């Protein structure tokens with residue numbers, strides 16, 4: 318565990334679910350078709366409940382295949398919800414489709430794991446950042462000014478706007494991905510393993526940036542990771558997921574220092590989990606679906 322990530326953010330934050338939540342997930346069930354003819358459906362989320370408060374980071378930790386990404390995809394409307402409810406700012410969104418769903422991407426954004434695949438290699442950074450702005454009705458001049466401010470906010474030089482992703486390191490690309498997510502002032506960002514493809518030093522600078530942005534803007538994060546040291550560093554509260562069920566949810570310091578569930582204790586002792594069950598493929602599919610839906614091409618409209 319990196320020593321510089323040993324702080325926690327729990328002070329003063331009560332555990333448990335709250336009435337003033339920005340996002341509430343209640344008894345969420347998601348299943349996928351089983352493999353093979355007449356195979357039963359596989360239940361991946363088995364009644365997940367959690368909430369994210371305004372300005373808060375809820376860390377979501379669990380080993381590979383436990384269902385973390387599926388929760389993010391369900392919130393973004395990229396997988397059909399079998400039962401349960403997802404409420405954002407007082408509105409039920411689990412059945413939202415089409416135009417309403419695209420409008421919601423103004424409020425709910427994502428930062429993906431792999432900065433090498435999540436940026437379009439043929440678009441300049443300026444075009445990458447302008448895309449969501451133009452899509453939301455910004456004029457070209459207004460968008461250019463906003464791109465300059467975004468680059469400043471993520472501590473990239475102004476001339477980055479004219480360059481291509483291949484000219485940047487992994488950490489710099491992840492800053493671009495963060496700037497893209499921030500472009501239209503979302504209220505919630507699903508951060509899906511946003512630093513696990515980066516080396517430790519770069520991880521720390523990107524995490525610091527996310528914290529700083531939260532302080533400045535009050536944005537909420539649902540922060541997915543398999544790495545408890547990263548989760549503890551980032552989160553006010555932590556939810557621990559195992560086999561599609563939340564086994565523990567509480568203040569970060571309590572969950573990470575005095576875990577009640579044996580699985581959390583085991584996680585604390587375990588090394589980062591290996592890439593099993595096609596983790597990379599699943600995450601890449603998630604990115605493609607979200608970007609296609611944002612672009613309005615109709616892909617990813619899986620919820621009916």
Ligand SMILES: Nc1ncnc2c1ncn2[C@@H]1O[C@H](COP(=O)(O)OP(=O)(O)OP(=O)(O)O)[C@@H](O)[C@H]1O
Pocket residue numbers: 349350361379380381382383384385386387388543593594596599600
């Ligand atoms: N579209 C799909 N069709 C069938 N099974 C799926 C699909 N998406 C996910 N799964 C299965 O659901 C389970 C949970 O996957 P998910 O990606 O949510 O886990 P995770 O906790 O994010 O894991 P990782 O950290 O490895 O990405 C896995 O067993 C996975 O194989």
